[in-house]
Amino acid sequence: MVASVDYNALGFKAIVVNFHGAVLVVTMNRAKQRNSFGDTLPEELIKVFETADRDDHVRVVILTAEPTAPAYSMGTDISTAMADFSRPEGDTDYRDPGGQVASAIYNCRKATIAAVNGHAIGVGMTALQLPFDFRFVWEKAKLSFPFIRLGISPESTSTFLLPRLLGHSRANSLLLTGATFSPTSPLVSGLYHEIIPKREDVLPVALAFAKDIATNTSQISVAHTKGLLQHPGETNEQNHLLDSRTIKLLGTGEDAAEGALAIKERRGPRFNSPLSKNWHPWWRPVDESRPKAKL
Secondary structure (H helix, E strand, O other), X not given: OOOOOOHHHHOOOOEEEEEEOOEEEEEEOOHHHOOOEOOXXXXXXXXXXXXXXXXXXXXXXXXXXXXXXXXXXXXXXXXXXXXXXXXXXXXXXXXXXXXXXXXHHHOOOOEXXXXXXXXXXXXXXXXXXXXXXXXXXXXXXXXXXXXXXXXXXXXXXXXXXXXXXXXXXXXXXXXXXXXXXXXXXXXHOOOOOEEXXXXXHHHHHHHHHHHHHHHHOOHHHHHHHHHHHHOOOOOHHHHHXXXXXXXXXXXXXXXXXXXXXXXXXXXXXXXXXXXXXXXXXXXXXXXXXXXOOOO
């Protein structure tokens, strides 16, 4: 299947986009600024993840930094942030750019991977890691949620995502101290799919993992499983109903038939059904009153 979008024509400057089969690798291109969260980076990340979400050719998206960059991301560009705070919108109208990026990544129906091949501070830990499905990290990366040491509050929906990933106790320890920690710290145990000794190996290891997902899983199943995980019911019975309806919807589809046939023929599956024509987000009603994103 050929990509339905010419990503090179989208005018990206802060990111570089490359395909490895059905895996889209997005590399932050602000090494001189230590990949700080400024200039056009936020809006370009939103655009690339929203575009990948609609592109049936894309099955996995990886975000990473150049291997020679001084950091994965050292946080928000202070000058950009101060200008952002001075906008004329009222307090209730302000929209955190990091939160908008986090939402674009979190809502992407494709499998998403953060290949953290350098130090990650602030937004480098929040928007550029927490909303991803999988995280691979360099063993010697320095990590921090420094907000309370800067006189500001956590951003990028981290107060929602971090407790869901690690529990409230560890989220408290990370967000209410602002301390610097390593990927091997017990505080982040379970956050990373793999901790990798050599910095230059982070992307290759993540890419091999991504290619396995792209080759051997149904993007329809991935999308619906993500939806169920992100929108659970409040009781066991509600989740039973959610699961049952989704099982029924997907069980009658072409990918389910292909999966059964692949087992019967003792071969790998060839899932080719497009997500764009097989998406049933019945658990997530659209709220048209929700404020539009502002960048």
